[in-house]
Amino acid sequence: MTVTPAISETATPAADRPAHRDPDVLRWLGAYASSAIGDNVYYVALSWAAVRSGTPSQAGLVMAASAVPRALLMLGGGVIADRFGPRRVLLTGSGVRCAAVLTVAVLLLVSSPGLWLLGVLALVFGVVDAVLMPALGALPARITARGQLARVQGMRGMASRLAGVLGAPLGGLGVAFGGAAAAFGAAALLFAVSLPLLAAVRIGRQPHEGRPAGELPAGKEGRAGPEGSGTRELPAGLGAPGGSEQVAAPETSAGPEEAVAPQGSGRPSAARDVRDGLEYILRNPVLARLMVVIALSDLGFVGPLNVGLTLLADERGWGASGMGWVLAGFGAGAGAMSLLLTVRGRVPRAGLVLSVTIAVGAVAVGAIAYVPTLAAAVGVALAVGLLAGLSGALCGALMQTESDPxxxxxxxxxxxxxxxxxxxxxxxxxxxxxxxxxxxxxFAASAGVCALGGLTGLGSGALRRAELPR
Structure with a gap:
């Protein structure tokens, strides 16, 4: 017997309810904020414990261990989120993270297990993150109207900035007063707080819920795209984008979180689901170009703003405090833009604005390495934060509105x-x-890669004309 996900609540989120007044969105936001603060506490505890338990190079390997499974398994995590539903995946993954961190905290209290335990914990987090991250991106579209997704992205950005401000100091306090074990325990508590909040989130019924992802209902051909994207053909076996054809899940009595599929019904393999997802992106002109824009802008942005900024601060004699001020300028800009999106709720001509902000932000990224004073660098970082905060939120909102559930x-x-x-x-x-x-x-070369991402968006008529729903 095959079990496929269904949603117990039949009410779709009200289109006229602002996200910042929606109890389900606020519960999700509280769960996300608690988990994000826990992440920051966890990384402080892990880095401290790794440095105390091994050499600097060994500590670096432990800190990097979670990146490998995250990169290798991320596409599979998207399949899991689509098959079982994002809330279920988030609940399970958060529970696993809570249990793993709590176990390590207890072991550190009663023994000295060594560096291997921290390496195992980092690997577990990498595997779980590969599943959680796609589910985290998929859930907002299930709990609010499409016209509220930009506002939700702004709210998420604000929560992320708050987590960065609160998480590291909390982790430091935990280490100072009780060692790594206390900090890990605090992280586990924060992960645990997110669980009842996630469990209380009600999910609106979506198209294709209650059957394997990618399977079309009988008699449907899979045409008509999301608002603003135009009509397009889909490859055989793929569901229709979230436009006019809305197919409700069948009513069942299997319980609030799962429905029982008919005997003999098959589910596509995970590899087929991954392939179908990639084909779906390639057949959607907005999503296909958006993925290229995201790849280029991130490849050009991440290195300079992480490793490069540290080396720049050392070269200019700004020191750690100067680097902190530059990062604070970036964080303030990104936070201000998140607040603006939360209040405004929608940006007209989203595809065009996204592409322009990435191109202009690339110029600001390159300029950081050439400004003469620390104050000027902080001002440029503030501009980078404003532009990156806007473009990042628009990327997330356009992905969710253009994607079939x-x-x-x-x-x-x-x-x-x-x-x-x-x-x-x-x-x-x-x-x-x-x-x-x-x-x-x-920095100039990296800015060029970022700018290429913005120009790629401007060169795509489909992405340039993409709009967020009202």
Whole structure:
């Protein structure tokens, strides 16, 4: 007997309810904020414990261990999110993370297990993150109206900035007063807080819920795209994009979270689901070009703003405090833009604005390495934060509005593969390039890659004309 996901609540989120007044969105936001603060506490605890338990190189390996499974398994995580539903995946993954961190905290209290335990924990987090991240991107489209997705992205950005401000100090306090075990325990508590909030979120019924992802209902041909994207053909076996054809899930009595599929019904293989997701993206002119824009902008942005900024601060004599001020300028800009999107709720001509902000932001990224004073660098970083905060939120909102609910997890996993899997691999390349050629040329080259992402968006009529729903 095959079990396929269904949704117990039949009410679709009200189109006229602002996201910041929607109890389900607020519960999801509280769960996300608690989990994000826990992430920051966890990374402080992990880095401290790794440094105390091994050499600096061994500690670096532990910190990097989670990146490998995250990069390798991210596409599979998108399949899992689409098959089982994002809320169920988030609940399970958060529970696993809570249990794993709590176990390590207890072991550190009663024994000294060594560096291997931290390495195992980092690998577990990498595997779970590969599943959680696509589900995290897919859930907003299930709990609010499409016209509220930009506002939700702004709210998520604000929560992320809050987590960065609160999480690291909390982790430091935990380490100071109780060692790594206390900090891990605090992280586990924060992960646990997110569980009842997620469990209380009600999901609106979506097209294709209650059958394997990618399977069309009988008699449907899969035409008509999302608002603003135009009509297009889909490859055989793929569901219709979220437009006029809305197919309700069958009523069942199997319980609130699952429906029982008929005997003998098959489910496509995971490899087929991944292939179908990639084909779906390629057949959608907005999503296909958006993935290229995301890949180029992240590949050009992540290295300079992480490794490059540290080396620039050292080269200019700004020190750690100066680097902190530059990062604070970036965070303030991104937070201000998140607040603006939360209040405004929608940006007209989203595709055009997205492409322009990436292109202009690329100029600002390159300029950081050439400004003469720390104050000027902070001002430029503020501009980078404003532009990056806007473009990042619009990327997320356009991905969700352009994606059919049956594919949104896989679409998100492809974007995350570039942003969180491949882009961090540029860290050692950025450091080596700066050693050879200096900060200025490397920042300029990285800015060129970012600008190419913006120009790619401007060169696509489909993406340039893409709109967020009202």
């Amino acid at each position: 049956a594919f949104v997890g896989r679409v998100t996993s492809v974007a995350n593969l570039f942003s969180l899997g491949l882009a961090p691999l540029t860290f050692p390349l950025t450091g080596a390039a700066i050693t050879l050629w200096g900060t200025g040329p490397v």
